[in-house]
Amino acid sequence: MSRAPQSGSSSGLLRRINTVGVLEFAWDHDVFTATEAMEAIGLTRSTVISRCAELIELGWMREVERVPEAAGKGRPARLYRLRADAGYVVGVDAGQHRVLATVCDLRGAEVGRQERPIDPEHDNAADRLALTDTTIEEALASGGVDPARVLAVAVGVPAQTDVDGASPPGQNKFWARMNPGFAAHFRERGWHTTVENDANLAAHAERALGAGRDARSFAALLSGERFGAGIVVDGALVRGSYGGAGEMRLLDYVVGVGSPHGIGYLARTWGREARESGDLPADSALATLPADAIDAPAVFAAAADGDTGAVAVVDRLADRLARVCAVIDGMLDVDRIVVAGGVAPVVGDLLRRTAVVLEGMVHPPAPELVASSFGADAVIVGASTLALEQVRTGALDFVPWGGAGE
Incomplete structure (x- = not known):
């Protein structure tokens, strides 16, 4: 990848600003005419056409098949399009x-x-x-x-x-x-x-495409093996002096939590512990499953079917997750907490139970709890x-x- 040359003159700066404006318009539209671009950007037709010509030469855009502007009258309008394959x-x-x-x-x-x-x-x-x-x-x-x-x-x-x-x-x-x-x-x-x-x-x-688009302040809580939080406050990602904002090692010191282990890890661990304890009902799905088949989806599916052993695990998880969310909300006052990662598709009932517990832990209004739509692809x-x-x-x-x- 090479770098484009820079111009230091005032005319060069204006030209660059205009070129950027046309390219931004191209990025937000499919096929467009110079007329459409000039009306949106506020440039003259000749400027738009010359900037399009430059962007074609640079490789960012291409001119596509022309069509008549109005019912076959006049010269066909030039059509332009961003080159999706330019890089x-x-x-x-x-x-x-x-x-x-x-x-x-x-x-x-x-x-x-x-x-x-x-x-x-x-x-x-x-x-x-x-x-x-x-x-x-x-x-x-x-x-x-x-x-x-x-x-x-x-x-x-x-x-x-x-x-x-x-x-x-x-x-x-x-x-x-x-x-x-x-x-x-x-x-x-x-x-x-x-x-x-x-x-x-x-x-x-989540901020660009998901559950954070309409939230001014939210946390994306990765919740698989370990908890980790990506934090957006007042529209800006919070990173901290050394990039450590959102590290959840502080959960080691939170009463009722005690570690940054995530939902996936805990559901698997507690589900297997319940199976090995011998205290589950004889017809419990967790009791009949091999130990290595008990994971978060299995626990949540069993709970949804009314398995009392699995429900007890989910209730325990809800209390744990509510405490984690209370810590996040108490420090950051977020509108929403998005549970993300591979467990996201199966945590609907857990989040409903967690919300009830959370309401008793924080000053109202409690943050909204939602599951990410990206599943394991969030990162x-x-x-x-x-x-x-x-x-x-x-x-x-x-x-x-x-x-x-x-």
């Missing part, structure tokens, strides 16, 4: 147990995807970096995308990250293993690179969306595929 962005969810990569065009359409499992007990930084490379390469290949056409990549990691995408060692050097120098590694390829905490990317997904959606937004925001700093300088 691609890569989103990566480099989680503790898997690496998932997606490739999207400039319209946000996914064209490639690959997922690979990873053993968190035996991997190391070098293995994790190599596996991420392989996963990205396979995702690009599945979409028929040349790596040279990648403009930006965003990587989500289960670790605290600073503004440059680096992570401190953390406890037992866990963070450094989860983030083995992704930022420097991908920047060496010439890709615009962002490395961000996974919960922050989930919050970005990857946030990564892809963020990478695309960064290309769009700084588009003229990139030279797209087929543009001048390629």
Whole structure:
């Protein structure tokens, strides 16, 4: 990826502003005419046409088949369109147990995807970096995308990250293993690179496309093996001085919680403990399931069928989750808490039970509790969306595929 030249003159600055305005219009529309653009942006026809010509030369746009402007009268109007294939962005969810990569065009359409499992007990930084490379390469290949056409990549990691995408060692050097120098590694390829905490990317997904779109302040609570919160307050993502905002290690000190273990972990653990205790009714689904088949979906499905053992687990989870939500609301005064991650599709009844408990713990109004619509894709959606937004925001700093300088 090459960088576009900059102009320092006042005329060059005005030209750049006008070019950006036309490109922004193109990004928000499918096919359009110069007339439509000039009316929306407030530029003259000649300016719009010249900016479109420049964007075509740069590789951002193309002129498409012309059509008559009105009932066959006059010269056919020129039609313009953003080139969705002018470049691609890569989103990566480099989680503790898997690496998932997606490739999207400039319209946000996914064209490639690959997922690979990873053993968190035996991997190391070098293995994790190599596996991420392989996963990205396979995702690009599945979409028929040349790596040279990648403009930006965003990587989500289960670790605290600073503004440059680096992570401190953390406890037992866990963070450094989860983030083995992704930022420097991908920047060496010439890709615009962002490395961000996974919960922050989930919050970005919810703010851009999900349950956070109409909420001024909300938290996206990743809730699988461990809790992690991406926090948006007054419309801005809260990161903290060192990127540690939303880290849930403080739950070690909260009465009735005691650890940052998430819903997926606790439902599985408590469901298996209930099975092994021998106190379940004979007809309990949890009692008849093999221990390794008891996970969060199994527990919630059994509770929905009226299994008293499973209901007891869900009630215990509701009390635990209510305490976690009360801590978040007490510190941040959010409108909404979005439960995200792989457990999101199955937590509807849990959230209803949690809301009842939460009302007795916080000053009204209690935050609304909702499940994310993205399921296990919350982080990857946030990564892809963020990478695309960064290309769009700084588009003229990139030279797209087929543009001048390629």
